[in-house]
Amino acid sequence: MSTVQARALLKRYGDLAAVDGISFQVRPGECFGFLGPNGAGKTTTMKMIYCVLPPTSGDLQVLGMDVRAHPRAIKARLGVVTQDNTLDTALTVRENLVIFARYFDIPWGLARQRADELLEFVSLTDRARDKVEYLSGGMKRRLMVARALVPQPELLVLDEPTTGLDPQARQLAWEKLRQLKRTGVTQILTTHYMEEAAALCDRIAIMDQGRIVTEGSPADLVAAHAGxxxxxxxxxxxxxxxxxxxxxxxxxxxxxxxxxxxxxxxxxxxxxxxxxxxxxxxxxxxxxxxxxxxxxxxxxxxxxxxxxxxxx
Amino acid sequence: MAPRIPRLSSFLFFSPRGAFRFWQRNAYIFRRIFPESVAVNFMEPVIYLLAMGFGIGAYLSTIGGLPYLTFVATGLVATAAMFGATFECTYNAYVQMYYEKAYDAVITTPLGVEDVVIGEVWWGATRSVLYGTVFLAVITLFGTVRSPLALLIPPLFLLSGLMFSVIAMTFTAVNPSIDYFTFYFALFVTPMFMFSGIFFPLDALPGWVKIAAWFTPLSHVVNLSRALALGTVEAHHATDLAWILTVTVAMFPLPVVLMRRRLVK
Missing domain, CATH: 3.30.70.100 (Alpha-Beta Plaits)
Incomplete structure (x- = not known):
């Protein structure tokens, strides 16, 4: 069974079809990338996958469930890194993870334990007690990834996970994502960085004006379209x-x-x-x-x- | 394809547990500023009572047979319910929704927009109870509370807090910019503050003002607070309670539906 299955998925705003009837599949354990210029419909597609935006029409199944009928059950098993950082500025770095865990009904003790493990994983342990506003851009992004991992998701949805990061921070983020993939976490990401897509993705869909222009492995796409x-x-x-x-x-x-x-x-x-x-x-x-x-x-x-x- | 859920009923799809989780987040954050917050909440009524009770009160003998200090204090306590909920569900909620994007993060978890809004509304009511209870303690120290029925004032504030939260959250959900809260306060909160029978009885007002004042939510909370604090509850106070209940229940779905419309495009 596919982790994500979209058929004729459409999202319309007035006359504009932000996502214009696309179909695709994400297989368990793979890393699937959406590439495309600004306004291609990548983020809209992502938001429909993580159930905060209802499709206008078409069919979208995530983890075998319909996004319209079971958003809560789907979201309980997803990890999401949104395009903007949405960290809770009223809370410290560690509290961000603990309180987030509570939204998934994870008990306090386990929430604290998992928070500490994840801070270790993204190398933020020594910043645990800081307010998030004092973190650098790279640190905030890493905390976003750590937060997405709080529910131990089967599927990780990453909307431009490394935009704005310096090369060191990006390399670190890639390493962590590859590490997660080895543990079997399915990943869907969007990016503007071709090296990122080539480095992380098993398969890529290139989007433009709400449609998928082509789809395939990075190597196949290069061979087929660029000689x-x-x-x-x-x-x-x-x-x-x-x-x-x-x-x-x-x-x-x-x-x-x-x-x-x-x-x-x-x-x-x-x-x-x-x-x-x-x-x-x-x-x-x-x-x-x-x-x-x-x-x-x-x-x-x-x-x-x-x-x-x-x-x- | 699953049928599209009609918007107006979307609030029915909230999860009490989800709303409680968001309430819990607010409580967790508030816990840290609790001592300062109580200290400030304590100062405010003291200042009012000194100014109104002893300043103005010096020129007035009694109002409706009550010392002016007693009259003002037992009415003023009701404003705690209004301000506690109103600040929470206007500025605080707007900053979290618009600037901090806190809601955007929460709705990627099993919580939905409706849980966030309902959690926020209940938190506003909680603030009303906390703030109102401190206020009640202060006016008790000033010797203005005459009846053990005053113990029913905190539960009254839970209900009134819900009402003021729902009204404020409805405005927040459609408010295009944080600057517009000025209108909410200038055109709604302040007139209500002045014309709800806190500082003077409404009987002396011209007929149409009296009628307008009757429709303001705060006047009913003032009536009930004063009656409970003084032990003068009568049958007609059931009307005040019914008014508050009706507005709260009738408006409850509004902020949920409007916030959903705002955040889920």
Missing amino acids: REVVELRTAGGNWQGPGILERILGAAGSLAETHEVHNDLLVLHTQDGEVLLRRVREQGVELESATLRRTTLEDAFLKLTGRRLRD
């Missing part, structure tokens, strides 16, 4: 509109360039053999500011599928 290698050429002329320049390069590349995109002064060529392609381009003698060859990443696939237009 093997990328050659990036920056023209010295400021843009590629000079007479015949673009044509000469594309002509030289021939069938080696599977696809190409032009963005102002940048020409991106997707290819299976970058070295040969780069040599042929150089033979043309076109004046370039830079020419680089690199392996394709998830980001290439992402930009290819969702475009480079700004979404704010």
Whole structure:
């Protein structure tokens, strides 16, 4: 049985379909990621999964239960890290976990014990008695993760768990999430960081304008949508509109360039053999500011599928 | 597909245990400031009674056969029920909901919006009882309480506290910005404070003001508090109790439904 199963899931605000009839499955024990530009519908989808937003139509089962019929029973078995930090500022770090445990009817003694274990797990033991407002951004996020683990959830829902963290804090967060995955906790996360999705997720759904554009493992998505290698050429002329320049390069590349995109002064060529392609381009003698060859990443696939237009 | 739950009945889906958990959270936080809070609650009536009872009272002999201090004190105690609940369910609740996002966290647990609102309302009533009991102790020290029926004032404050919490929470649920609480206090709380028969009997007022004053919730709490403190309970006080009960029961679903509409889009 799937941990999460969505069929034709729709969330509509007036004329706008924030989530436009998506279907997906999350399997037990996997880490499933939603990627997408701002406004793609990721957070709305997450909120429907953790039962604070009722779907307009469609079917959504979480842990085998309908989100409309059994929100409390579902939420009792979920751990949620919301996009904004929602720590209780009237309470200390440790009290945040203890009081949260009470919402799950965990007895006081066990709540305190679990709070101490979780503070240890996210390396906040020495801050236990501090007010949360004195924590750094990274610490607050770690406390959010610790709080989500209070009910010992079967499913962890993480909405941008590492946004705003410095690289050290992010590495630590990844390590903790991987550790949890090894203990069998199913995870669903959204992120804007491609490395994060690649590092954590078994499968990814790329969303855009309320729909799932494509779905698959990070490696498969890169292979299917971005080729093997990328050659990036920056023209010295400021843009590629000079007479015949673009044509000469594309002509030289021939069938080696599977696809190409032009963005102002940048020409991106997707290819299976970058070295040969780069040599042929150089033979043309076109004046370039830079020419680089690199392996394709998830980001290439992402930009290819969702475009480079700004979404704010 | 499960049928959509009609909004107005959504408050019926609250869980008493969930509401109790949120009440418990508030109590846990309050415990820490309990001594200071009681000290402040103690000071306030003392200041009022000194100013009103001895300041103004010096110029008045009696009102309705009572020393002015006694008249004011036994009415003023009712405001404890109003202010305890009103501050809790206006500013405190709004800051937690809007700025602290405390509700957003709680509704990811088995608790729903309705539990949070009902827990908050009961907590407001609890504050009324705490605050009102301290107030009652102070006016007893001033020698203004004449009847053991005064022991029924705290339970009365639980009910009145619920009423004022429900009214305040209803406003909070639709309030677009924290600045608008000024209107709530200026147009609702303060007039009620002045025209509920605390400082002067309402009999002397023009007819239409008397009628308007009768509709204010506080005037009924004042009537009952004074009657209990002085041991002058009569049959017509049942009307005051019925009024408070009716408003509380009738309005109870409102903050739940409106807060749900606000938080669950």
